[in-house]
Amino acid sequence: MTEAVRHTDPASSSRDVKAEARGVLQSLRRLFDQLGPIRLSSTILFLILALMMARFSWTTPLIQDAERALYDMRASVFAPQVEKEDRVVMIVYNEDTLKLTGQRSPVDRTILAQALETIDAAGAKSIGIDILFTMPQDDDALLLSTFKQLQTPTYLAYADPKYNPEIAFAEHEFLKDFLSEAEGPNLKPTSIRLNTDSDGVQRRWTPEQDGAPPFMAMALTKPNPRFSANDGTIRYLVPANADMPVFDKFPIESFADPATAEMLQSFIQDKYVLIGGDFIDRDRFETPIGAISDLEGTDGKMIGLEVHAHMLAQLLNDDMPAPIPGWILWTAALIVAICGGLSALIMGNAVKVAGILIGQFAFFLVFPFFLQNIGADTLTLPAFGWALGWLFGYASVGSAARTINSKQRAFAQGALGKYLPQSIAGEILRDPEKLSLHGEKRKIFAVFTDLEGFTKLSHAIEPEMVATLLNDYLDRLSEVALEYGGTIDKFVGDALVTFWGAPIAYADDGERAAKAAYALYQAGEDFRKNVPEGVPPIGRTRVGMHYGDAIVGNFGGEGRIQYTALGDAMNTAARLEAANKALETKVLISREAMERTGLDWCRPMGKITLRGRSTPVEVFEPVPDWEQKDREAVTAIIAAHQNGDTDYVQALSAMMKQYSEDLGLGNLLKRLEKTKNGESYALG
Known part of the structure; x- marks a missing residue:
């Protein structure tokens, strides 16, 4: 028995394609006729708006506030928990230090020099000093002498008026001279600038500034290519035990006092040491985990030194969330707008339709949390924008569909009206x-x-x-x-x-x-x-x-x-x-x-x-x-x-x-x- 072979006529296939094309064109023409140019234009405009909402909600006024709130929730829920991050230690000037020294601004430099001698002797890995020296003091010579004798790699804060407008010209000139005199084999300048979002919340690393020294976390450690751009999300740590802080924090006078300095040396041996201020009236930042970190009933803000500590720990953990490529965000925005439009056309059982719509909104809510949990950078993920884009798509197509349905209904009622009352x-x-x-x-x-x-x-x-x-x-x-x-x-x-x-x-x-x-x-x-x-x-x-x-x-x-x-x-x-x-x-x-x-x-x-x-x-x-x-x-x-x-x-x-x-x-x-x-x- 031979098997028959079916041959396709190319001319016939071409005619079928042309017929389908004509059918599509006719459908589009009917759609245009039913909607009219104004309604069709507004529908297309709203669909484009839906696409833009689903893509650029992070940069759209008002809407970005909702995106930030959702991100902060995700960052808090899935912040990495630790018993203690014992590789980083903070040594701070606090209110008690100011009372002890009788000097608030600038802070006492003698106590810093004494503390540095203890830290250097203890064998710390490196030292980062988040203090700007912008005016002269009587004990400058003592501090500069201590800097020259340090064996531990030390990085001293630097700020440029171009990026730090709060620093006056004279202050900047003194800072440059001071750093120039202090700089040596083991002491280098470091950038400490923290750029908050427009709502004042510190969510991301500060991008590299032209001509500026290395950022503090990068300076204190070996170079890490994943952090070289300094433009990712800060992965804040939260304590597994609410009674224990993430980082050890000591008052600086404890290291300046010979009676306690030797006992504390073991707490900083082979550690990264950060020195800065912990004051109630300055250098404090809101963070996505403010509510979680507010363990002592304070205002929930975090001192700048601790922000640097979190970034340093993140770098040590090599934990830079993977950014979501722009083409994926564009694709997702397009899918969201299309899904919103198609959802407006769903017909059938009300329970089934409601289930489909609720399921889509549940996806918009849950999926960003899932991405955050697996380590993706959802800082620019338009979760609220997706919902809003879907809603705009739904409204635009739904309005057009109602227009068409209204005309079809009027036509149908007119047709039925020729035979029925x-x-x-x-x-x-x-x-x-x-x-x-x-x-x-x-x-x-x-x-x-x-x-x-x-x-x-x-x-x-x-x-x-x-x-x-x-x-x-x-x-x-x-x-x-x-x-x-x-x-x-x-x-x-x-x-x-x-x-x-x-x-x-x-x-x-x-x-x-x-x-x-x-x-x-x-x-x-x-x-x-x-x-x-x-x-x-x-x-x-x-x-x-x-x-x-x-x-x-x-x-x-x-x-x-x-x-x-x-x-x-x-x-x-x-x-x-x-x-x-x-x-x-x-x-x-x-x-x-x-x-x-x-x-x-x-x-x-x-x-x-x-x-x-x-x-x-x-x-x-x-x-x-x-x-x-x-x-x-x-x-x-x-x-x-x-x-x-x-x-x-x-x-x-x-x-x-x-x-x-x-x-x-x-x-x-x-x-x-x-x-x-x-x-x-x-x-x-």
């Missing part, structure tokens, strides 16, 4: 289940119309005029049917088929159907009185109405369906309409329908046997312009006929004089004369 069309659009998607048995009032002689007329005039007249005629009748709440089933030539009781049934369907039946006749009369000049006379509109069972619903195939009614009610109404010709009446209503109208303006027209039927039907004709006594008189005549009373002939003949132009009444007289004892008159 506006009230019913509106209800079906709100609840499509009311328009049954399958056949169901219903009790309905069926109404058929027919224009007498129109087929013959259509052969006598031009086709264009036929179309004009027919459209005008059917428009008039459709308007009447819809005005009275009927459902238009179909048009069959010049005939209108309509019914009441489906797809939605109302208690007054019978009354409205009967009034509509008579109004349809009147609309036909008005039409034939107003035809253009030169058109041959047009006959009357005949109407038949019956109440009974029918199967109502959508019928047809997959390609086309029609909402229609089938069954006895429809067939009987059609035969009643046709019976008007033989009975010379205008509107015939069966007893089954008449008894449910609630109206008293119908006269009985005897009992007839419709063509193709064996069961007689009692029929009535609406005559709302008759006096009640005349309708009652005809009713009495019909009753007398059923009882075999022949005197009715004279009574009906007398009425004929009053209603001489009533052809139906004359026809009734003829039929009664041909039958007796209430017999049915069979139509041929």
Whole structure:
């Protein structure tokens, strides 16, 4: 057996592609037409805004405050916990030191010189001094002499007015001279500048400054390429035990006092020593972990020296969070905006839709925490921006979708309104289940119309005029049917088929159907009185109405369906309409329908046997312009006929004089004369 090989026709494939392309273009054209240029432009603008929000929320005023708050929460929750960071020791001037020395600013330099001798003798790895020497003191010579004798690598604070505007020119000049005199093999300048964000919170390393000496943490240790740019996130440490601080901190006078200095040397041997101030009124910074670090009920701020200690520990741990590439942030922003837009188009079960929307917001909340936990740098991750971008995308597409839906709804309601009353069309659009998607048995009032002689007329005039007249005629009748709440089933030539009781049934369907039946006749009369000049006379509109069972619903195939009614009610109404010709009446209503109208303006027209039927039907004709006594008189005549009373002939003949132009009444007289004892008159 050989296997057949299917060959693809390149020309056919090309045609398919072109057809798909045309389909896409047509869809876009319809979208443009439905939205209009202004709405479409605003939608695109809002989507672009959503993208920008999801990408640049960290640099957008007000929004960046929310981003910072979320980041601080992440940084606090997932800050690394340590028992103690014992590689770094802080030695500080504090309020007690100031009381002891009687000197606040500048700090006492003699006590610093004495402490440095102790630290140097203890064998510290390196020393960082976070104190700016910007004015002369009497003990400068002692301190400079100590600097020259140090064996431990020491780094002395330097600040440039270009980056530190709080330093005056004269102060800077003295600082340069002091450093120049102090500098030696083991003493170098170091940059101590800490750049906070605009809200005053210290979250990140200070970028390298042109011409500035190495940053303190970098100067105290060996070079680390991962920290060379100094532009990453500070990974603050938190204590595993709330009763223990992260770093040991000693007052500087303890190392200057010979009585305690020797005992403390073991605490700084092979350690990185940071010397600076711990004052309540200066050099204090808010940090992302302020609430956690506020162990003693202070203001939660951290002294600058401790910030340097955290950065030094971070460098020693080689713990620089990996930055998220810009292209990933752009991609994420685009996905967020698209997801927001697509979410506005989600249809279906409300619980399911709510679950999808809540799930997306949960992702925006949880995913940044996940990234923070695995060591990613989420400092510039637009978590709040994602939510806001999603919301803008949702709102923009949702607004456009509502516009389209509104127009589609208006179109659908207009289309349904050609067959259904506006009230019913509106209800079906709100609840499509009311328009049954399958056949169901219903009790309905069926109404058929027919224009007498129109087929013959259509052969006598031009086709264009036929179309004009027919459209005008059917428009008039459709308007009447819809005005009275009927459902238009179909048009069959010049005939209108309509019914009441489906797809939605109302208690007054019978009354409205009967009034509509008579109004349809009147609309036909008005039409034939107003035809253009030169058109041959047009006959009357005949109407038949019956109440009974029918199967109502959508019928047809997959390609086309029609909402229609089938069954006895429809067939009987059609035969009643046709019976008007033989009975010379205008509107015939069966007893089954008449008894449910609630109206008293119908006269009985005897009992007839419709063509193709064996069961007689009692029929009535609406005559709302008759006096009640005349309708009652005809009713009495019909009753007398059923009882075999022949005197009715004279009574009906007398009425004929009053209603001489009533052809139906004359026809009734003829039929009664041909039958007796209430017999049915069979139509041929």
